[in-house]
Amino acid sequence: MSKTKKRPRQSRAVHDEERFVTDLDYTGGFIHDLPGPSEHLGLGQESFEERVAKLVKDWGCNGKEDYIAELINTALKLAKDGSEELDLKIVNRAVKEMRYANRVFLPYRKRRKITVFGSARTQPGDAEYEAAVEFCRRMTDHGFMVITGAGPGIMEAGNLGAGPGNSFGLRIQLPFEAGANSFIDGDPKLINFKYFFTRKLSFVKEAHAAALFPGGFGTMDEGFETMTLIQTGKAIIFPIVMIDAPGGVYWKEFRDFISNHLLRLRLISEEDLDLFKVTDSVDDAVDEIVSFYRVFHSYRYVRDKLVIRLNHPISQASVIRLNDEHGDFLLSGRYELSKPLPVEADQPEIAVLPRLVCTPRRSHYGKMRKMIDALNQSEITT
Numbered sequence: 001m002s003k004t005k006k007r008p009r010q011s012r013a014v015h016d017e018e019r020f021v022t023d024l025d026y027t028g029g030f031i032h033d034l035p036g037p038s039e040h041l042g043l044g045q046e047s048f049e050e051r052v053a054k055l056v057k058d059w060g061c062n063g064k065e066d067y068i069a070e071l072i073n074t075a076l077k078l079a080k081d082g083s084e085e086l087d088l089k090i091v092n093r094a095v096k097e098m099r100y101a102n103r104v105f106l107p108y109r110k111r112r113k114i115t116v117f118g119s120a121r122t123q124p125g126d127a128e129y130e131a132a133v134e135f136c137r138r139m140t141d142h143g144f145m146v147i148t149g150a151g152p153g154i155m156e157a158g159n160l161g162a163g164p165g166n167s168f169g170l171r172i173q174l175p176f177e178a179g180a181n182s183f184i185d186g187d188p189k190l191i192n193f194k195y196f197f198t199r200k201l202s203f204v205k206e207a208h209a210a211a212l213f214p215g216g217f218g219t220m221d222e223g224f225e226t227m228t229l230i231q232t233g234k235a236i237i238f239p240i241v242m243i244d245a246p247g248g249v250y251w252k253e254f255r256d257f258i259s260n261h262l263l264r265l266r267l268i269s270e271e272d273l274d275l276f277k278v279t280d281s282v283d284d285a286v287d288e289i290v291s292f293y294r295v296f297h298s299y300r301y302v303r304d305k306l307v308i309r310l311n312h313p314i315s316q317a318s319v320i321r322l323n324d325e326h327g328d329f330l331l332s333g334r335y336e337l338s339k340p341l342p343v344e345a346d347q348p349e350i351a352v353l354p355r356l357v358c359t360p361r362r363s364h365y366g367k368m369r370k371m372i373d374a375l376n377q378s379e380i381t382t
Contacts, residue, residue, distance in 0.1 A: 043073050052076075090195075097198040101191050105168075105206050108189075113168070114139055114289065115147040115203045117222045118154025118213030120177070127245030128213050129157045131282055135211060135243060136161030138286045147206060149199075150190055154213045156181035168206075170199050204229055209239045209289045214250040227275055230365055231268075236299070237275075237369050239292045244280040251278040271366025274373075294376040297353055302341050304331075308356040308375070313337075318378035319356070326371040333359045 043049050052072050056065045078088060116136060122129045136146045136158045146162035148155040150169025159167045160183045169184035171192050184190050193199035204210075204226055212223045223242070229235035242251035255278045262268045277288050297309040314337075322335045338355040345351075356375070360368065 043076060048076070049073075093194055094198050097191075097193055097195065098201065101170075101193075101198070101202045104189060104191055105202070108145060108168075111145050112143060112208040112293070113145045113147055113206055114209040114211060115207040116154065116158040116211045116213070117149070117203075117215060117219045118158075119215035119219060120149075120151045120153040120155065121216070122153040122157070122213070124157075127248070128154065131243060131245055132157035132213050133161040135282045135285055137163075138282065139289070140166040142286070142290050144209070144289075147203060148184070149218075150180040150184050151177060152181055154215065156183060159183035170202055172196060172199055200225060204235050207238065209292070210241075211285065211289075212240070212242045212251070214244065214248070223276075227272075230275055231272055233362060233365055237365060237372065239289045240276040241285040241288050242276060242278045243282070243285050244278070246280050248280050252280075254278070269366060271364060271370070274366045274369045291376055292372070295378050295380065296372050296375055297350070300344065302343050304359055305341070306358050306360045307338070307341055307344065308358075308372075309350055309353045310356060310375075311353065312380040313354045313382070314356075314375075314378035315381050318375075322356075322371065322374060322378075326367070326374055329358075329360055329364055329367040329371050331359050331361045 043052070052069050053065075056069045056072070059068075061068045078091065083091075114136075116132065118128070118132060122132075132154045138161075139146060140162050145166045145168065146158050147168040147170060148158040150159070150171035155169075159169060159181060164183070164187060167184050167187065167189060169180050169187065169190040171180050171190060173192060173194050179185060180190055191202070193202075200222065203222065210223075210226050212219060223240070226235070226240060230237055230240075242254065244251050255273075258268070259273065263270060263273065277285075279285050279288070293311065295310055295312055295314060297311045299306060299308045301307070316337070319335055319337060327334070335356055335358045338357040340351050340353075340355060341357070
């Protein structure tokens with residue numbers, strides 16, 4: 001029998017740093033450098049473009065008319081391209097799934113969230129199941145919401161530990177699996193996906209951290225994709241913890257494989273091993289994630305500059321130590337304390353936060369993670 005019981009609805013403590021959690025840009029600021037809608041992506045037929053523009057204006061798009069018009073133009077071009085019905089079905093369903101997921105997450109964008117991966121085959125009472133329940137319960141105590149795949153096993157344990165008020169479920173429709181687990185079924189924060197790729201986008205896009213418990217091909221796929229996105233700078237750096245049951249070796253042997261084969265053959269860099277942490281302790285896993293946001297808040301690229309927003313001001317001595325010990329992450333110059341840069345005026349809700357600005361090497365995200373860890377050890381000033 002499982003030792004766990006359904007968790008009652010609880011009030012949630014609000015942590016100081018939550019006041020400054022901004023809408024999450026999972027690209028780490030690269031999205032701000034992307035060009036807006038381009039005129040050359042029009043339909044090439046002025047009369048149709050005018051009709052689309054009028055439709056969008058009449059509908060009302062809250063200042064985002066150009067983006068909506070370009071989406072419509074792209075859809076019309078699919079018809080002109082002679083796209084086959086199957087291709088149109090895939091594009092149509094994918095856009096619908098992304099749109100609905102965005103709608104569900106939107107009211108919670110200012111809450112930190114952790115995505116939890118793991119096997120659907122783990123049973124209540126298994127050490128891994130109980131560890132997942134406790135871990136997710138502890139994360140909600142620190143203000144995090146929990147995102148799972150909504151299925152049985154570790155996913156069920158995550159939703160149980162988080163409780164209904166702090167749970168999301170991203171269910172994949174499979175012919176051999178039943179519906180969502182009982183702790184998220186019927187919840188308005190349950191999202192159903194047909195495609196794995198739209199589901200995995202939400203797992204990473206909406207998260208501030210990820211935890212992996214032992215699992216099969218799906219868990220491995222999700223873990224490797226998350227690490228790849230961070231390693232290549234396509235997603236923000238956030239904590240990734242791989243959690244074994246007490247005394248377990250699943251993730252320990254996984255790390256050994258990475259070191260003994262991928263690293264030995266120079267298929268990855270040594271610094272890439274700093275992108276994740278392996279532990280069999282729930283306490284250590286919780287601390288790894290919570291401490292990541294002790295001083296560090298978020299970051300954004302402004303052309304060649306990396307602007308790191310801080311939850312608290314830090315001493316000049318701490319900045320000197322960063323320059324001495326983590327200068328190899330810099331392309332040029334030094335780490336310097338700063339006020340918000342003028343282009344950050346589009347995020348007024350975090351204008352009060354102090355900044356640390358540098359010119360980094362954009363291909364060394366393992367070194368960036370080590371620098372953030374050192375930043376979180378800084379002396380906090382008032």
